[in-house]
Amino acid sequence: MVRIVAVSLSDIAERAGVSVKTVSGALHGGSARMSDDKRQKVKAIAEELGYVTNLAARGVRQGWLPLVGVVSDGLITSPFATEIVRGLDGAARSAGMAVFAVNHRSGQSIGSVLDEVQQFRPRAVAYAAMYHKDVALPDRLAGAVGVMINCREATGRVTALVPDEEGGAREIVRYLLVAGRRRIAFINLPGILAGTLREMGFRAALGEAGIDHVGVFPAVRRSVYSDRAPSLVASHVEALLKSGQRPDAILCGNDRVAMEVYAALARAGLRIPDDIAVASFDNQVEIASRLDPPLTTMALPHRAMGRLAMEILLTEQPEPPHLHKLPFHLVERASV
Known part of the structure; x- marks a missing residue:
């Protein structure tokens, strides 16, 4: 033996x-x-x-295991989950840690999910959402979450990492202006924080340039955006083309909206970008890179958020809670 x-x-x-x-x-x-x-x-x-x-012995000795728990608020079903998880996992492995996620299901309280995560005795816990929004944590649990990813705690008690939506909109509008576009319409995502902030950046960038926008239009019929809601994109494009101020560029709230704009312009016999430029947000590569022509879009900083979140979770001297806005990355393709 x-x-x-x-x-x-x-x-x-x-x-x-x-x-x-x-x-x-x-x-x-x-x-x-x-x-x-x-x-x-x-x-x-x-x-x-x-x-x-010896993880069991280490857990008893230290009071925690080399794990980082992630409460996933719809993140697992998001096309961006991979980038956030890659950022988290890469930084965790460098520190000898592992990441696990527990999904926050519809109808389930945040408290019960956090209790479930804590049973594994992780060193730290993050809360990650599939889209940028405010999250209200119960008072007793605010101290249990080390960082919010792609969302912010409603009262600012937890450090939050979010995309700089307003800054990203300013950047893409300035890019369109440098490309010579002056009549820019925006088909936006109604009722969500990202859409609100992007519209602020859109209006601010045009205001700085002394240019009026052609219009801001909701992408769907409902008050809150969902990709399953009845679309208004085709009707907006048709109305814009018939108006006396036909746009020379259309900014889209996300790449799915841009895909619909492409189809509407093709039906009207117009070419992108010769007749009208199209730009967007998100950089869903399976959409943006396969459109004809490929779509110019603002890539969300999800992997960077994951890496920075892990650094914050594992630091021995955490900073006071603050809101950290991470910049988008402009992906130039052929639609502008």
Whole structure:
């Protein structure tokens, strides 16, 4: 019978010529001040000796496991989930941590979901939403969430990472203006925070340039945007083309709206961008890159939000709660 001898932190410390505390920090992400060279040396020795972390013992000793829990408010069903999770997971692995998510189902209280996450004894907990919105956390739970991702706590008690919607709209409008477009219409997403902020940026950028917009129009018939709501896009495009101020550019609330604008302009026999330029938000690559011509759009900073969220969750000296707006990235394609 083969006898397996467990390798301890002390064994690694003796071989590396460092303290047990240093070994623990290198392997478990507990030391932010350690040099990369020292961290890699300790990890290499641990691997050579065949060290395996005893997660159960570590959880009892520290009060938490090397896990980061994510309360997913619809995120799992979002096309952007992959980017946020990649950002979280990449940063977590670098710190010797793992990420797990629990879905916040419709009708389920936030408190019950957080209680479910806490059963796994994670080191930290994040709350991530599928779209930019305000979330009201119960008083007793505000301190349990380390960071909000793609959403903000309604009273500002938790650090929040959100896209700079207003700044992104300003940037794409300025891009259209530099391209020589002066009659710009906006088919926006009604009733949601992202749409409200993007409209503010749209109006501000045109105001700075001393140019009036052609109009701001809701993409759907309902008061709150949903991609399943009856669309108004085709009727808006038809009316704009018949108006005395036909636009030379149409800004779209998201890439799905842009896809409908493409179809409406094609039916009218107009070419993009020769007759009318089209630009958008989100950069859903499966849509934006496959349209003809490919769509110029503002990419959401989801991966950056995931990386920064993990850095905030694992820091040993957290800053006071604040709202952090991350910039969009302009993806230039052939529609402008």
